[in-house]
Every structure is written in structure tokens, then in C-alpha cells.
Amino acid sequence: MGEWLEIPLRYHTQRRIIHLDMDAFYASVEIREQPELKTKAVVVGPDPRQTGGHGVVTTANYVARKFGVHSAMPAAQALKLIPREQLVFVPPHFELYREVSAQIHQLFHQITDVVEPISLDEAFLDVTNNKRHEHNTIKLAQWLQQQILQQTHLTCSMGISYNKFLAKVASDHNKPMGRTIVRPELALAFLGELPIESFFGVGKKMQSSLHELGVYTGHDLQQLSQAELIQRYKKMGFMLYQHARGVDDSPVSNQRDRKSIGKETTFNPALTTDEAARRQLTQLSQQVAAALQKRQLHGKVLVLKLRDADFNTVTKRRSLDRYLYTATEISQEALLLWQQFGDLSRGIRLLGVTITDLFPVAYENLSLPLIF
Incomplete structure (x- = not known):
């Protein structure tokens, strides 16, 4: 085997990127509308006592999170974790969340038009060249954070760095209402302290594989060679090698990316009744809706x-x-x-539901008055 030729890394540290993440957004909006819920453990999602135990948690406020409740958890499990006298289930009100999100996005565009929405409550902003002509990114982030608080009565956390990966990780570092900056000279030390699951693309399967190599932190990851990571994990390995060293050249993109999301299932034996087909279509629709809401997308074609x-x-x-x-x-x-x-004449072997012509929900052109 020939000698491995290492791919050189290129550091571009001139950009200034902000990753903004609203704090427990859906739950915070509900508490804003119902202030009496402020001291309660608020879970946004269906009450399993009314749904026969079905449904999942959309999000939860920080009081509920202290009991171990998190998004995508079965709602019935949240019922077991939180004392009944503190727990409040609130059904989601997505139209309201979209309106508040549009209001926040208007504030983003007072700073820059290079905005990449990730979901209703999360976005990247490239403020290298900004409309306020502010060279101090911390002051810019502070201004935005204060404007959001004043005009929506909601809090957010921010990560500031020279690339998207570091900014994203930094925004999770000091929640709620935090601001964390990762400067180029401190990036390696900051990354070294991170648990391995904080790195993009490291799910449970990858975690187990890395644990077998003795990798539990960013520092551990930094000890692996580029050759070993690429040979073991291919493209994902090279991305991990880059991220562990603070390299991420992906741009903040404000381009709309059309996609489709669908779910389908096969049946053996085939479905032969209208009731069974309708029940399956309802379940598939619920799965598609959950996938759309997770990615904060919506579409006009079914x-x-x-x-x-x-x-x-x-x-x-x-x-x-x-x-x-x-x-x-x-x-x-x-x-x-x-x-x-x-048509049930030959039975139904497969049903599928797909939504296409998708856009991020944040792209709705809502014209809303700002609250002062």
C-alpha cells in the first residue's frame, strides 16, 4: 500500500457567523400568551390522557426539561416523569409560531440579507458585511438579542464564530439567553472539551463506533489521523477530521431548496376495506406531518x-x-x-403519502406589525 497523501486543511477565519436559536421557542410563546404557566412544567404536545396514550412531545420549557423531558419523547413518558401538579400539556399553535418567527426574521434582515433559516426558531446569519456597518460582532449580536426580547418578549441564545459549525455548537453552550463566541485561536481548545455527540452527523451508531476507538470527546477525535478517519468513515470521516480542527467552509445560504417528504408502507395481506385504508392514510399523514415539523418545512402539493x-x-x-x-x-x-x-377491487398492497414543492416555513411572506 502506498503512502497516504493527506488532504491539506484551509482555514478561512475572516467570516463572522452568528447562529441564533430561540430558547424553548414553542413553549416560550405559549407561556408569553398564558403568563400563569411560567412556573409550570409546560409540554407542547397532545395530552396522552386524552389521546389513549398516543402522541409525542413537540417541545418543553426548561422547567419540564429538568425532569428529563425532551422533544420527540412519547407524551406518555412525560406524564410519568413530571408530578401531575406541575405538568401542563398545551396543544401546538403552529400558525402563531409562524407569525412570531416571521417577526423575528424581519429583525434578522435589519442586519443582513445573508440569512439561512434552519427552522422556525433557528437560523444562521453571515454578518461579515452587515447593514449596520458594525465591526464588533458581539455588539451586533447583543443588539439583535435585545431587539428580539423587547419586541417579542422572548429570549434567544447565540453562537458567534468564523464558521457555521462552531457558531452552531457555541449557541448550545450557554442556554438560555446566552452569547458564546469562539475565536480562531481558542477553537481547538473549545472543540477539545465537547462530547463527541456534539459533532455534526454523530448519531448513536457513529457514537458506538467512535467509543470503540476510545473517542469520547473532541480532544480524543483530534488524536485520530486523517487517514484513519477517512478509511473508516469515508466522507463523514473527513468532515469529522475538519470539524475537530475548526474547519468548515460551508457558506450561509439564503437559497430556497425545494424538497419532498413522504412516507409509505406495504401490506401483507393486502388491505381490502375502506376503513383500513383510511386508517393507514391517517397514520401516514401524521408521520409526514411530524417529519415536516421536525424540519420546519411545508408544501403545496400532495x-x-x-x-x-x-x-x-x-x-x-x-x-x-x-x-x-x-x-x-x-x-x-x-x-x-x-x-x-x-380502488379496493384487487386489494391494496402499498399506500404512500408525500408532500412536495416544499419551502422552509420561515419563507412565508407575512407582513406583521412589530410590537413595541
């Missing part, structure tokens, strides 16, 4: 996929003049298509 027991496949689509986002909206449209085109 696609229904049908396959009969003879493996004949049909797709039907419905284009709308409004965005689909909730499980109720998606299932309503899917069931309308099923009513028009569903």
Missing part, C-alpha cells in the same frame, strides 16, 4: 401512491394554493384523493 395486489402502481397528485403542514390538513387532502381514486 401525492398519493397506490399499489394493488397485482403490483399495479398509480400516483395521483393534488396541487393547492395553500401550504400543508399539520396532520389534519395532510390527511384531509389524502383522504379526498383516496375517495376519488381509491
Whole structure:
């Protein structure tokens, strides 16, 4: 085997990037609307006592998080963790969250138009050249944080650095209402202290694999050679090698990225009743809605996929003049298509529901008055 030629790293430290993350956004909006909830453990999501134990936590405030509750946890588990006298379930109000998000995004654009929304409550801002002509990024972040607090009565946390990866990690470092800056000369030390799961792309499977190599922190990761990481993890290995050394050249992108999100399931034996098909379509719609909400996307086109027991496949689509986002909206449209085109004569072997023509929810052009 020939000698490994190491790919040189290029450090670009001239950019100034802010990653802004609203603090427990949905729960904080609900508490703003109902101040009496401030001392309660607020869980945004369905109350499992009213849904037969079904449903997952959308988010939770910091009081609830102290009991170990987190987003995507089964709502029934939250019920077990929090004393009944402190626990309050609040159903999500996504239209309200979108309105508040649009208001916050208006403030972003008072600083820069180079904004990359990640979700309703999270965004990257490239403030290298900003509209306020402010060279001190900490002052700029402080101004934005104060404006959000004054105009929405909500708090946020910020990470500031020369690239997106460091800014993202830094925003989680001091929550809530924190500001963390990672300067180039301190990046290696900062990264060295991070648990390995804080690095992009390191899920549970990757964690286990890295633990087998004795890697539990960024410092441990920094000890592995580029060759070893690439040979073991391919492209992901090179990204880990870069991130462990504070390198991330990905730009803050304000381009709309159209996508599609869908769920499908097969049946054996095939479905033969209208009731069973409708029940499955409702469940698929709920799964699609959860995936959309996780990524904070919504779309205007619904696609229904049908396959009969003879493996004949049909797709039907419905284009709308409004965005689909909730499980109720998606299932309503899917069931309308099923009513028009569903055919049980040969049985149903597969059902699929997909939403296409997607955009981040933050791109809704809402014109809202600012609150003073």
C-alpha cells in the first residue's frame, strides 16, 4: 500500500457567523400568551390522557426539561416523569409560531440579507458585511438579542464564530439567553472539551463506533489521523477530521431548496376495506406531518401512491394554493384523493403519502406589525 497523501486543511477565519436559536421557542410563546404557566412544567404536545396514550412531545420549557423531558419523547413518558401538579400539556399553535418567527426574521434582515433559516426558531446569519456597518460582532449580536426580547418578549441564545459549525455548537453552550463566541485561536481548545455527540452527523451508531476507538470527546477525535478517519468513515470521516480542527467552509445560504417528504408502507395481506385504508392514510399523514415539523418545512402539493395486489402502481397528485403542514390538513387532502381514486377491487398492497414543492416555513411572506 502506498503512502497516504493527506488532504491539506484551509482555514478561512475572516467570516463572522452568528447562529441564533430561540430558547424553548414553542413553549416560550405559549407561556408569553398564558403568563400563569411560567412556573409550570409546560409540554407542547397532545395530552396522552386524552389521546389513549398516543402522541409525542413537540417541545418543553426548561422547567419540564429538568425532569428529563425532551422533544420527540412519547407524551406518555412525560406524564410519568413530571408530578401531575406541575405538568401542563398545551396543544401546538403552529400558525402563531409562524407569525412570531416571521417577526423575528424581519429583525434578522435589519442586519443582513445573508440569512439561512434552519427552522422556525433557528437560523444562521453571515454578518461579515452587515447593514449596520458594525465591526464588533458581539455588539451586533447583543443588539439583535435585545431587539428580539423587547419586541417579542422572548429570549434567544447565540453562537458567534468564523464558521457555521462552531457558531452552531457555541449557541448550545450557554442556554438560555446566552452569547458564546469562539475565536480562531481558542477553537481547538473549545472543540477539545465537547462530547463527541456534539459533532455534526454523530448519531448513536457513529457514537458506538467512535467509543470503540476510545473517542469520547473532541480532544480524543483530534488524536485520530486523517487517514484513519477517512478509511473508516469515508466522507463523514473527513468532515469529522475538519470539524475537530475548526474547519468548515460551508457558506450561509439564503437559497430556497425545494424538497419532498413522504412516507409509505406495504401490506401483507393486502388491505381490502375502506376503513383500513383510511386508517393507514391517517397514520401516514401524521408521520409526514411530524417529519415536516421536525424540519420546519411545508408544501403545496400532495401525492398519493397506490399499489394493488397485482403490483399495479398509480400516483395521483393534488396541487393547492395553500401550504400543508399539520396532520389534519395532510390527511384531509389524502383522504379526498383516496375517495376519488381509491380502488379496493384487487386489494391494496402499498399506500404512500408525500408532500412536495416544499419551502422552509420561515419563507412565508407575512407582513406583521412589530410590537413595541
